[in-house]
Amino acid sequence: NFADAALEDYQKVTIPRRRLARWCNEPFFGEAVMNFYVRLAIGRDKMTQKPCYRLCQIVGxxxxxxxYRFPPVGNDKPVSTNxxxxxxxxxxxxxFRMHLISDSRPTEDDVKKHVDQLRARRSEVLSKKRAAKLRRKQDDLVNNYTYTKEDIEKSIEARKSKKVVNIGMEKTRIGIAVQAARDAVSDATRQVEEARAARTEANDDDP
Incomplete structure (x- = not known):
């Protein structure tokens, strides 16, 4: 059954600026944000001078x-990206550059304007089911992403191009992380083998 997405559904699939800043230089960024929504700043209302926003879908x-830089958050160093x-x-x-994206959740008015635009053009409107699926897929990707050797090499090259002085420490940190991942895989493999051996012994002991 098709059910239109409600405000809370749009809020789950709208990405705030702080999350864009956190993810923008990650290898999974493009896939993680595709088809999600952002609240774009488009200026100020001529009458009230209040900021105006438009709920837009990310299509690329x-x-x-x-x-360029994102606005700084607290004492953290501003994130840069191209x-x-x-x-x-x-x-x-x-x-659009991402520093124009709002850090706040979309409002009922934002969603209404977005949906009205789609319906005026007889375009498909987001459903509750689609919103839930998008969020599950994103959570799974971001929380379970495994960095490849190529990802690590690209990260190092990017830092070199930005003239990061302490590249040696970065290589060491990444090397430690890679080795830790390898050790974890080895431990898991050993545990599986031990469990298999124990099961075999138990079967051999059966009358």
Whole structure:
């Protein structure tokens, strides 16, 4: 049964700016944000001067020749990236830098404007089932992502290009993480083999 997504469903699949900043330089970023939503700042209301936002769907991730920074959060160093989001509202698709994305959840008004645009063009509206599936897939990807050797090499190269002085420590940290992962796999394999051997012995002892 098709049921339109409600406000709480859109809130689950809308990515705040702080999460974009946290993920933007990760290898899984493009896949993790595709088809999700963001709340884009589009200026101020002429009458009230209050900020105006538009709920848009992410339909692609691109890059720019130069980097830009996200607004700093607390005492943390500002995150830099050259990635941009391709955002869709109605039939229009445009590219935007991520520092223009709101850190707040979408409102009822944001969702209504988005849905009205889709229905005016007879486009498909997000369903509750689709929203839940999107969020489950994202959670699974981000929480269980396994970094490959290529990911690590790209990360090191990116840091070199940004003239990070302490690249040696980064290599050491990554090396330790990789070795820890290998040790964990070895331990798990050994435990499986021991359990298998114990089961075999138990079967041999049966009359």
């Amino acid at each position: 991730v691109g890059t720019k020749p130069t980097e 990635k941009i989001l391709k955002l869709k509202f109605g039939n229009n698709v445009n590219a």
